[in-house]
Amino acid sequence: MESAPRRARTGHDRLPARRQDGALSPRTRGRNAAGTGRGARDRPGRRRRPLRRRRERGDRRRVPAHPARSPAAPAGDRADLERPARVAALISPRPPHRRLLLVDADAFYVAVARLVDPEGAGKARLLIVGGSPERRGVVTSASYDARAYGVHSAMPMARAVRLCPGATVVPVPWEACAGKSREIRDVLGRFTPAMEQASSDEFYLDLTGTEKLYGGEPLAATAGRIRAAVSEATSLSVSIGGGTSKLVAKLAAGRAKPRPGAAASSDGVCIVAPGAEAEFLLQFALADLPGVGPKAQARLARLGWRTVRDVAPLERSALVARLGEREGTWLYDRVRGVDRSSVEPEREAKSLSRDETFAADVDDDAALGAKLRALADRASADLRDLGLAARTVAVKLRDADFTTRQASRTLPEAVRSDRAVSVVARQLLRRLRATRRMPARLLGVALSHLVRGGPDAQLPLLDVPPESSVETERDRAIARAIDAARQRFGPDALGRGNP
Structure with a gap:
């Protein structure tokens, strides 16, 4: 009599191992006696999940094919769900939003010059700090009142004096500035060890995961306490911006500054809530984004793109087609406030x-x-x-x-x-x-x-x-x-x- 074709067995209908005399093998008997083998399937009150062998990287432990608390998936997606990284993502909690701050001293060189010379520079409303106009010097910084005349950093000093003829010009007090920079850093180090000094007057702080340490207070409240601590210790004013990325924190710090003729935060703090990054970016020109220099601005202007609002509606593929893979992807992320760079506490000057x-x-x-x-x-x-x-x-x-x-x-x-x-x-x-x-x-x-x-x-x-x-x-x-x-x-x- 011809036997029927053998059907491939699955994990659900595989028979227990038996010896030639029909008895269960000792290994199978032991599993059933302990309640972990095939015989335990029919016991009341026990629910069994199908098992599979995971072989990645030589790991042969038995793990559930469908992890606990994982959502049901179509049959076609089961192979994807079996990947360890995908399974871990399904059962792990979502990581918290980053809580980053940029602490930026207000008119740093001007403020230090006034502290060094309270009777001279300290009493000058229109103050420019930098090189001598007779020696082809340049502007390092200017008081906010002088900036209202069009004076800005890196401008030739001779031109700055023409724009603001009543200004007092003083040299940069380099040693005093270095000392004040160290004082600010010492204060910020009391709030978090995750600090990156971007320049002598700019400091990035990473406060991610410190919510319990500060009693769950909002990020804006922590920023306000930092401002007060810096002012008390150094007699300097700082503006603080915050958000989920260094890009957003930097732009927010600019909005917090007391600039003449521009909207500024009344308390020197501007925090962008998680999820509001794209909307916050819409108010900026592309030239305001760090990394968009004069050449890039000219190239984008030729395409008719001058503001973030011009670019934000475009798909990634459209930007890549015009700018290339690297530049297009970079701009797509930036106009949405996406910046994955991290705060580097040990970063040293090069x-x-x-x-x-x-x-x-x-x-x-x-x-x-x-x-x-x-x-x-x-x-x-x-x-x-x-x-x-x-x-x-x-x-x-x-x-x-x-x-x-x-x-x-x-x-x-x-x-x-x-x-x-x-x-x-x-x-x-x-x-x-x-x-x-x-x-x-x-x-x-x-x-x-x-x-x-x-x-x-x-x-x-x-x-x-x-x-x-x-x-x-x-x-x-x-x-x-x-x-x-x-x-x-x-x-x-x-x-x-x-x-």
Whole structure:
């Protein structure tokens, strides 16, 4: 008699293992006795889920084919649901919205200049901080009253003075600004360790997950307490923006600032609620978005796009077709307030630089050397202020015909003293002057490959004998003494003479 074709067995009709004599195998008997095998199916009060074997990455544990609390899925989607990542997403709680703040000091350089000189700059309503107009300097910052005349940062100082003829012009108090920046950072560190310093006067804070720590208070209330704490400790005013991304927080901080002629938050705080990002962005021009520079603005304007409202209705595919995959996707996300970059607490400066544009072109080697030493001293002081040291020293020289040249040297060990930086910088300047001799319009010193802690906290990459080191312990001791004197008696209390 011909047997019927064998039907493929499924996990539901697979028979228990039996020996040839028909008895259950010992393994199957043991499972049924414990209530975990096939025999337990018919016991009253027991509900059994079908089991499958999960083989990903060698894991052979038995897990439910349909996880508890997971929604029912069509049969065609079961293969997708069996992926571990998909299953985890179904059973895991939704992650909380990020709670990010940007703390931005109001007219930082102007405010510090007024604190340093309360009788002069402190009483000037129209105040511009920056380089000298006679020396082709530029504006670093201006008081809000001066900004109403059209003065803004990076503007040539000569033009700023023409726009606002009654303004008082003072130099930037660099050392005092560095000190106030540290004071702000110290205050913010009391609220969260997740802090990224974007500049001397801008700080990103990540308060995600701190709701219980602050008793469930709204983010706006926390921001208000931060403002009060900074004001009390530093005598400076800050504006704070908040949202679910760094982009939204930055734009919100701008809306919180006390700018003349613009709507501003009365309490210096502007928080964008989760889900309101796209609507909030509609009020901005594309030029207001960080990352949209002049070239991008011109390109977008040629397409008829000048505001976020012009772009927001467009699909991602339309933007990709016009701008390309990378740029189109980037713009699609930004006009909706999407920015996945995170707050980086350990972010360090990549480089430090000081430069000077001369009022008149300089061709004398001695004069250039003196100016270079002053720039090197300021750069190395900045370095020590931040607790850093540098392995690479570079010199930038812009000739009278606007040709810009640069020379650099990477050292076997990091340096931070005035003398060491100056010695290397003067060697580089001589090299540049030897290859092309022309009056100089601009001179600069840049320090990079920065390390924290200075030379005492690192192992040199090469076994350099002490007598061949660029920087000696004596240099470091002198630098510490200079810093102590400047901190006590002011930035101009002590300087270094010619070698």
